[in-house]
Amino acid sequence: MEFMKLAFNNLLRHKVRSILTLVGIASSVAVLFSIISFNRGFERGLTEEINKTGLHFMIVPAGCPHEVASLVLHGAVTPKFIKSDIIDEIKGIPDVAFASPMLITQLPNRAKDRLDLVHGLEMSHVTAIKTTWKLDGTVPTTADGVIIGSAVADHDGVKVGDKVQYGERDFTISAIVKQTGSQDDAFIYMPIMALQEILEKTDGLTAIGVKVSRPERIEEITEALSMKVPGIQIVTMNEVMRSLASLANSAKILSLSIAVIAVLISAVGVMNSILMAVFERTQEIGMMRAIGASRLDIFRIIIKETVLLTSVAGIVGIVLSTIAAGIIEGFVRSVMPYVPSGKMIQFDPWLAVLCVVFSLVIGVLSGGYPAWKASKINPIEAIKG
Amino acid sequence: MIELHGIEKEYIRGSEKVHALRGIDLSIESGELIAIVGPSGSGKTTMLHILGCLDQPSRGVMKIDGVEVENLPESKLVQIRRDKIGFVFQQFYLIPGLTVFENVTLPLLFGRKKINKKKIMSLLELVGLSNRQEHKPNQLSGGEMQRVAIARAMVNDPEVIFADEPTGNLDTENSEKIFDLLKSLHSSGLTIVMVTHNNDLAGRAERIISLKDGKVQTVQ
Numbered sequence: 356m357e358f359m360k361l362a363f364n365n366l367l368r369h370k371v372r373s374i375l376t377l378v379g380i381a382s383s384v385a386v387l388f389s390i391i392s393f394n395r396g397f398e399r400g401l402t403e404e405i406n407k408t409g410l411h412f413m414i415v416p417a418g419c420p421h422e423v424a425s426l427v428l429h430g431a432v433t434p435k436f437i438k439s440d441i442i443d444e445i446k447g448i449p450d451v452a453f454a455s456p457m458l459i460t461q462l463p464n465r466a467k468d469r470l471d472l473v474h475g476l477e478m479s480h481v482t483a484i485k486t487t488w489k490l491d492g493t494v495p496t497t498a499d500g501v502i503i504g505s506a507v508a509d510h511d512g513v514k515v516g517d518k519v520q521y522g523e524r525d526f527t528i529s530a531i532v533k534q535t536g537s538q539d540d541a542f543i544y545m546p547i548m549a550l551q552e553i554l555e556k557t558d559g560l561t562a563i564g565v566k567v568s569r570p571e572r573i574e575e576i577t578e579a580l581s582m583k584v585p586g587i588q589i590v591t592m593n594e595v596m597r598s599l600a601s602l603a604n605s606a607k608i609l610s611l612s613i614a615v616i617a618v619l620i621s622a623v624g625v626m627n628s629i630l631m632a633v634f635e636r637t638q639e640i641g642m643m644r645a646i647g648a649s650r651l652d653i654f655r656i657i658i659k660e661t662v663l664l665t666s667v668a669g670i671v672g673i674v675l676s677t678i679a680a681g682i683i684e685g686f687v688r689s690v691m692p693y694v695p696s697g698k699m700i701q702f703d704p705w706l707a708v709l710c711v712v713f714s715l716v717i718g719v720l721s722g723g724y725p726a727w728k729a730s731k732i733n734p735i736e737a738i739k740g
Numbered sequence: 741m742i743e744l745h746g747i748e749k750e751y752i753r754g755s756e757k758v759h760a761l762r763g764i765d766l767s768i769e770s771g772e773l774i775a776i777v778g779p780s781g782s783g784k785t786t787m788l789h790i791l792g793c794l795d796q797p798s799r800g801v802m803k804i805d806g807v808e809v810e811n812l813p814e815s816k817l818v819q820i821r822r823d824k825i826g827f828v829f830q831q832f833y834l835i836p837g838l839t840v841f842e843n844v845t846l847p848l849l850f851g852r853k854k855i856n857k858k859k860i861m862s863l864l865e866l867v868g869l870s871n872r873q874e875h876k877p878n879q880l881s882g883g884e885m886q887r888v889a890i891a892r893a894m895v896n897d898p899e900v901i902f903a904d905e906p907t908g909n910l911d912t913e914n915s916e917k918i919f920d921l922l923k924s925l926h927s928s929g930l931t932i933v934m935v936t937h938n939n940d941l942a943g944r945a946e947r948i949i950s951l952k953d954g955k956v957q958t959v960q
């Protein structure tokens with residue numbers, strides 16, 4: 356027989372109590388594991404998504420950088436506009452590869468009795484800007500062709516070739532974007548000229564995306580631009596990324612603190628449960644001391660019980676969180692201000708090992724006190740007059 | 741084998757100072773079968789604590805095999821308990837969930853000794869439980885549990901067995917069986933010291949030490 360077997364046997368003696376304690380630790384480790392996985396996936400996804408936009412910086416009306424950030428990636432309706440004629444000035448600056456105008460707004464869809472999110476853009480730039488898109492159909496070449504996101508298409512049950520009406524104009528759906536998992540799915544993409552005409556804002560833009568031919572010169576280019584054009588704000592993709600990351604950071608810190616607190620609470624639960632078991636076994640521990648167990652032996656038995664319990668719980672937690680990754684991801688997506696497209700939670704074996712080691716440490720910490728208490732039990736407890 | 745000279749034991753219970761042993765002089769020879777008797781509060785249990793190296797006297801000298809033990813540190817006392825002493829308790833204290841075989845080997849775990857299966861089986865045979873080695877304590881009767889406990893006390897080849905009311909939780913028939921078992925161990929040369937309330941059993945010991953108010957009243 357070994358100490359480990361004795362510890363395991365002791366846990367089995369109170370199955371319900373051990374299982375409940377295990378569930379507590381397992382669920383908090385599951386939450387912790389998911390959140391860390393999610394955060395990692397979030398940062399990875401963000402970088403990938405920014406890199407895929409195919410743009411180096413955005414020109415927007417002077418204002419809040421956070422607005423800009425969400426605008427850059429997935430469009431947002433802002434009440435401010437910049438004049439479209441500055442496009443020519445931008446194009447005049449050396450090393451600018453192209454400047455793509457964007458106009459984002461809501462338009463009434465009378466047939467469906469709702470407001471649609473409409474993104475006006477230069478259709479000839481679509482393949483350069485939206486590098487990740489997969490299309491059913493082709494990019495429209497006429498002024499009355501639109502591309503619609505998969506969520507809109509699914510919801511309305513429309514297909515390529517169907518008509519939609521905005522203002523007094525009829526548009527033909529010439530392509531549907533296959534599901535991206537991002538906010539792109541909810542947009543209608545329209546030639547920018549057509550949108551400007553509907554809005555009667557022929558010179559208004561929400562933003563201008565700029566790609567340069569020599570990225571190492573971005574700083575000089577943006578400097579030159581801000582000198583030349585007043586009333587604009589230039590946001591590079593790095594700044595966008597930082598801005599989004601800082602937005603997400605508060606949610607990340609909050610969620611991590613909750614997870615850590617959950618782990619601490621369950622560690623107190625473990626301590627309580629093991630302490631209870633020690634008190635119940637006072638006489639038995641006294642007996643073991645009487646028949647030759649040293650204080651250290653008793654300490655070892657109790658600490659092994661705790662570590663066994665929390666490590667198994669850690670493994671169970673990781674299995675649980677891997678199984679429930681989809682649900683957890685959906686939940687986190689609903690509470691985070693911005694989430695990149697694609698699958699966020701990916702199983703990372705190193706992180707899993709780290710979480711199990713963490714639960715092991717929690718076991719040592721929460722088992723330390725009960726084990727010390729147990730080691731102090733006097734052997735005379737076995738023989739009481 | 742064991743000598744006590746002027747052993748006293750005091751302890752504090754609540755705010756009260758209890759003088760449990762008031763000068764015990766006693767010597768126990770190797771191979772004796774001794775019964776310690778006395779009313780509640782006479783000091784029997786305290787005496788067993790001290791004899792069994794579970795506790796230390798407040799004053800006096802105690803020698804086991806010529807070695808003074810009253811000032812030894814706990815780590816040395818553990819060693820003495822492990823190597824020289826076997827304990828049998830009134831409540832048996834078998835570990836639930838472990839088999840009879842595993843319960844018997846428990847002291848070996850603490851002594852970091854290898855399990856000699858043949859030896860364990862011969863101990864189980866000695867106590868009449870060789871066919872129950874895979875049973876769990878909850879499948880045994882009280883008498884059987886105490887026999888497992890006796891096998892456990894024997895596993896380290898002790899010089900002496902201290903039994904605290906070994907038949908206190910058993911009916912007459914089982915008490916007889918347990919006493920007969922202890923007696924047979926004694927006849928094979930083992931020293932046995934038991935605390936008992938059972939005058940009938942005590943009367944069949946070689947020597948009866950009767951305690952009263954922390955002192956040896958009579959030795960028969």
